[in-house]
Amino acid sequence: MKILNTHVIMFETYNNEKPNLVQYPMHFPTSGLAALQDSLLLDEDVWYCQITTEDSLDIFDVKRIMGSEIFDRVLNKNATIVIDLSFEPFLNCIDSIYKNIVIKHGAPPSQIIFLSALYDADVYNINAAAKYNCDPIRTFYFSALEYMARDYRDAIPNTLAIKSYDKKFLNLNRRWRPHRPLLTLLLYHRNLLDKGFVSFGPCEGWQDNWEYQMPGLKVRSLDNPEMLEAIHQSEDTIKHLPPLYLDTDELHINRAQLTSSTNKYYEDSYFSLISETTFYHKDEIRNSRFITEKTYKAIVLNHPFVLVTIPKSLEALKELGYKTFSPWIDESYDDEIDDNKRLMLIVKETERLCNLSEKELEEFLIATKEICAYNYNIFKNRKVFVYKK
Secondary structure, three states: OEEOOOEEEEEEOOOOOOOEEEEEEOOOOOHHHHHHHHHOOOOOEEEEEEEOOOOHHHHOOHHHHHOHHHHHHHHOOOOEEEEEEOOOOOOOHHHHHHHHHHHHHOOOHHHEEEEEOOOOHHHHHHHHHHHOOOOOOEEEEEOHHHHHHOOOOOOOOOOOOOOOOOOOEEEEOOOOOOHHHHHHHHHHHOOOHHHEEEEEOOOOOOOOOHHHHHHHHHHHOOOOHHHHHHHHHHHHHHOOOOOEOOOOOOOOOOOOOOOHHHHHHHHOOOEEEEEOOOOOOOOOOOOOOOOOHHHHHHHHOOOOEEEEOOOOHHHHHHHOOOOOOOOOOOOHHHHOOOHHHHHHHHHHHHHHHHOOOHHHHHHHHHHHHHHHHHHHHHHHOOOOOEEEO
């Protein structure tokens, strides 16, 4: 694979009023470009860029930035454009590719690769191609956060020791994505917050408070009487819940990199309740399964887990070679398509796990330690992180 770029280019458009075209020297590739080169999947000349949001290709004209000479090679099917979205869950970036590169500039779809950590990008892509009356572009799955987790060099904590646990689970939260305050409220309602290490506090702005969040939580829960009743019973008192901090109170800082600052919480609990980035399966913009560092932290640090995320995410992990924790954890929640029912199943399983008898806990620790060791071995020996889908 020959790279046609003179620089590695990133279209940074998180603030679309102040977009930024970032250029790095070629000896400083992004993880996506490095992993693609390592994969040996491509034997063609490529022009590469990384995008950050669905606005990236609206704001920056790929044809102008790459230059007419290289773009003509794309038109003649002698070069390929790689669009990399490694760290965000925005499926509608695929729409932006069709609108801004295929339709606007006439690029052949066969000469475009969408590289992303979106496990369902291939399915979305087929539907998008039909919508725009085009042949489909190519999609490659990049296990980006698994790739980045390889950089962890600190000591592995001594997890799953046979001992008494005052705290049963670890639940780390940062941004107030809609499922996270709802999960916190349901744990609060069932008196489970005190049974775990939980981080949840103001992160980014004025919306990070119960007063603002409560109406939205009620709307999302209208079809689930049990959940709605929990909200009504808790809404007055949870507003007085103080911020929940663990290793830091600076929740506005992205902590995608693994560090040892939370190791003690993994050692002193026996499972993780992982609030992943995406949860709502039928949101305004359909979400993809998106397995991030939140899950790979638990794998690297040998911690069993319950995933608070899109259905069939455990299935995706199995397809990537990992084992999950059934029957020691009831994982039927992973098959539940109804978002509210799935969240209630997760909370009830968390409650059950928090109340294991001494004998049940010992059996759990022994069995899941073996699964964790297997998963860690898979992780440490992974060589390829990019897959054609």
